[in-house]
Amino acid sequence: MVDANLTISDRIQEKLDGLTRAERQLALSILENYPASGLGPLATLAKGANVSVPTVARMVQKLGYKGYPDFQADLRDELGAIAKGPIARHETWAGAAPTEHILNRFTEAVIDNIRNTMAHIDPVAFDQACALVADQRRHLYIVGGRITHTLAEYLFMHMQVIRPNLTHVQSTSNTWPHYLLNAGDGDVFVIFDVRRYENNTLKLAEMARARGAKVVLFTDHWRSPVHRIADVCLTSQIIVPSAWDSATTTMLLIESMISAIQTLNWDSTKNRMQELEDIFDKTKLFRKFT
Amino acid sequence: MVDANLTISDRIQEKLDGLTRAERQLALSILENYPASGLGPLATLAKGANVSVPTVARMVQKLGYKGYPDFQADLRDELGAIAKGPIARHETWAGAAPTEHILNRFTEAVIDNIRNTMAHIDPVAFDQACALVADQRRHLYIVGGRITHTLAEYLFMHMQVIRPNLTHVQSTSNTWPHYLLNAGDGDVFVIFDVRRYENNTLKLAEMARARGAKVVLFTDHWRSPVHRIADVCLTSQIIVPSAWDSATTTMLLIESMISAIQTLNWDSTKNRMQELEDIFDKTKLFRKFT
DNA sequence: ACAATTATGAAAAATTTATCACAGAGTGCT
DNA sequence: AGCACTCTGTGATAAATTTTTCATAATTGT
Numbered sequence: 001m002v003d004a005n006l007t008i009s010d011r012i013q014e015k016l017d018g019l020t021r022a023e024r025q026l027a028l029s030i031l032e033n034y035p036a037s038g039l040g041p042l043a044t045l046a047k048g049a050n051v052s053v054p055t056v057a058r059m060v061q062k063l064g065y066k067g068y069p070d071f072q073a074d075l076r077d078e079l080g081a082i083a084k085g086p087i088a089r090h091e092t093w094a095g096a097a098p099t100e101h102i103l104n105r106f107t108e109a110v111i112d113n114i115r116n117t118m119a120h121i122d123p124v125a126f127d128q129a130c131a132l133v134a135d136q137r138r139h140l141y142i143v144g145g146r147i148t149h150t151l152a153e154y155l156f157m158h159m160q161v162i163r164p165n166l167t168h169v170q171s172t173s174n175t176w177p178h179y180l181l182n183a184g185d186g187d188v189f190v191i192f193d194v195r196r197y198e199n200n201t202l203k204l205a206e207m208a209r210a211r212g213a214k215v216v217l218f219t220d221h222w223r224s225p226v227h228r229i230a231d232v233c234l235t236s237q238i239i240v241p242s243a244w245d246s247a248t249t250t251m252l253l254i255e256s257m258i259s260a261i262q263t264l265n266w267d268s269t270k271n272r273m274q275e276l277e278d279i280f281d282k283t284k285l286f287r288k289f290t
Numbered sequence: 291m292v293d294a295n296l297t298i299s300d301r302i303q304e305k306l307d308g309l310t311r312a313e314r315q316l317a318l319s320i321l322e323n324y325p326a327s328g329l330g331p332l333a334t335l336a337k338g339a340n341v342s343v344p345t346v347a348r349m350v351q352k353l354g355y356k357g358y359p360d361f362q363a364d365l366r367d368e369l370g371a372i373a374k375g376p377i378a379r380h381e382t383w384a385g386a387a388p389t390e391h392i393l394n395r396f397t398e399a400v401i402d403n404i405r406n407t408m409a410h411i412d413p414v415a416f417d418q419a420c421a422l423v424a425d426q427r428r429h430l431y432i433v434g435g436r437i438t439h440t441l442a443e444y445l446f447m448h449m450q451v452i453r454p455n456l457t458h459v460q461s462t463s464n465t466w467p468h469y470l471l472n473a474g475d476g477d478v479f480v481i482f483d484v485r486r487y488e489n490n491t492l493k494l495a496e497m498a499r500a501r502g503a504k505v506v507l508f509t510d511h512w513r514s515p516v517h518r519i520a521d522v523c524l525t526s527q528i529i530v531p532s533a534w535d536s537a538t539t540t541m542l543l544i545e546s547m548i549s550a551i552q553t554l555n556w557d558s559t560k561n562r563m564q565e566l567e568d569i570f571d572k573t574k575l576f577r578k579f580t
Numbered sequence: 581a582c583a584a585t586t587a588t589g590a591a592a593a594a595t596t597t598a599t600c601a602c603a604g605a606g607t608g609c610t
Numbered sequence: 611a612g613c614a615c616t617c618t619g620t621g622a623t624a625a626a627t628t629t630t631t632c633a634t635a636a637t638t639g640t
Contacts, residue, residue, distance in 0.1 A: 009410075013410060016513070017517075017518070020616085020617060020618085021617080021618090022617075022618060022619090023617095024512065024513075025512075028511055028512070031406070031410065032406060032527070033370050033373070034373065035369070035373075036366045036367070036369040036370035036373065037366075037370070039329045039362075039366055039369070040362075040363070040366055041359075041596080041597060041598090042597070042598060042599095043596095043597070043598085051618085051619085052618060052619040052620075053597095053598080053599090053619080053620095054598095054599080054600085054618080054619070054620090055617090055618070055619080056598095057598070057599065057600090058617095058618095067598070067599075068597090068598065068599090069597095069598080069626085072329075072330075073330070076326045076327075076329055076330055077326075079325070079326040079329070079369075080323055080326035080327075093404070093405065093408035093409075094408045094409075094411050094413055094416075096411075096412065096413055097413035101413055102546055102549055102550045102553070103408065103411065103413060103416060103546050104408075106542070106545065106546040106549055107404060107408055107542065107546070110404070110542055110545075111401065111404070114383070114397060114400070114401070115383065118383035118384045118385070118393065118394075118397055119383075119384075119385055121384050121386075121393065122386065123384055123386050123387035123391055123393060126384075126393060147447065150440045150441075150443045150444040150447070151440075153440045153443075154440045154537065157437065157440070158534060196570075240545065240549065241549060242545065242548065242549035242552060243549075243552055243559070243563065244448060244545075244548065244549075244552075246545055247444065247541060247545070248538055248541045248542050248545060251537060251538045251541050252396070252397065252400055252538050255396065255400075255530065255532065255534075255536055255537070255538060256392055256393050256396040256397070258532065258534065259392055259396055259530065259531060259532035259534075260392045262532060262533055262534075263392070269533070273533065310586085310587060310588085311587080311588095311636095312587075312588065312589095313587090331626080331627060331628090332627065332628060332629095333626095333627070333628090341588085341589090342588060342589040342590080343589080343590090343627095343628080343629090344588075344589065344590090344629080344630085345587090345588070345589080346628095347628070347629065347630090348587090348588095357628070357629075358627090358628065358629090359596085359627095359628075581640100582639105582640090583638105583639095583640090584637100584638085584639085584640100585636100585637080585638075585639095586635105586636085586637070586638085587634105587635080587636070587637080588633105588634080588635070588636085589632105589633095589634085589635090590631105590632090590633085590634095591630105591631090591632090591633105592629105592630085592631080592632100593628105593629080593630070593631085594627105594628085594629070594630080595626105595627085595628070595629080596625105596626085596627070596628075596629105597624105597625080597626065597627075597628105598623105598624085598625070598626075599622105599623080599624070599625080600621105600622085600623075600624085601621095601622085601623095602619105602620090602621090602622100603618105603619095603620085603621105604617105604618085604619085604620095605616105605617085605618080605619095606615105606616090606617080606618090607614100607615080607616080607617090608613105608614090608615080608616095609612105609613085609614080609615090610611105610612090610613085610614100
């Protein structure tokens, strides 16, 4: 047992730097489901963090405990102390900051956006969109606007790993008409368009449609005019306490889509990822995971 | 393990009448310091309630458990569910889709990431980071890597509106040494580095630091090696059911930061936004809001 | 008040759980 | 490229905790 006035969670975070890879992996696993996971048997904890049993024993010693049971005893004490005090209901997200701190206000707004977006989304439409984007026979065009081009790029980057035959187009660039030259029947356009909707984007969507391409639209819940011609429309709520709109919810939809498509195309994705790994290994662009 | 939707505390109270004297004595003792006392060794619990060891074993069996460890496991599960809070416990987000639909699974993971990130963030560090990035006397460099360059760009785009005197650098590009030439004392580097940590990014950070610049790091909770030299380190949890990591939580932090800085610099931001509007109006790049 | 029944606790047996010592793998350094 | 280093996991050993057994005490019904 060690000093008080400092939760074990704090202590772990503090010592995080002094820990080795496996130990840190373990420490984070403990914090992830704190404190419940630390109150179970050592072996269970080790398994949950994908580390070996002695790693746990070593880490708790580094934290200053005599052994795992000692650590558990302290955890239980802490739990007991919390339970006795006024049960502060989790109204705040960043626990250490007041409710009015921007982190809490912003996070609350984003959670609300997510809840609303998910409540109104049509899973069938989402699945359709995924199927279209996953279909390797169709050339895939990903289109972003002024603000949304970063989102478009994020999707593009991941789709590049999953499948061939795709292009990133920026509607704000004046080169996009050139891309349309090659687009045709059965191709797919994923278009991002949120407030302030862009005229260029609408034009591009119309022309793509005229050429017989499918259109998947990511927009906010006021809906870009593109939605009238889109085959599938995915809307997100984007309201936050800021002068700008939030892209977080849209990002969540994009990542869900990537995850879904990766599953649909898993065989080819797996191979392509492996190849990518090999290339990175050869170029030694990245450090080994530490 | 038994049915859900009923806390163990409830179940004990319910069965209280069916228990014998010693067992009731024990039950009340458990409830007195719930749930901490039930998570310790059986013998300790027995001693605390002044009953014998087998009494405990018998009572948990009456409650429907196979044995004491089984009882403890259920207690821990309950504890885990409480800690996650009512919002995270949401089972389905996309109401129209089944729980196993990727939208629900993914969203749940992201909410969990957000909760964890916010639980462990240091608001003081966050405020410091905001102050550094907001300070217009310092030149601001925003650095992204292979995956993170979209996030970096997103921040860059917004900061461009808020303040002058900033540069977007890509650590994967081989032009970054040129940017460092101009960097010096008192400048600020916002660096994004998540798994697979990039050697280039680390080098860049080191050199920036050597030149007397401040370093603000956005990373995942395994922490990029850059964190050792960073002045402020903001970590996000990024685990999702996918072959890739999630950028959504990091996006949330970035947007919170933008919102915070916009408030700090509100006078200048307001003017700059107005100017931007005027320019857009002139170029007629965007449709009027409909 | 006595017998039958049930509850309780002490102690031993069985099982689970934690600790220790050692060897292999991976890293970084010269 | 080779050596020394640290870190990590496997298997063996020791410790602890839980379960079971059984004898005794308390309780209830007649």
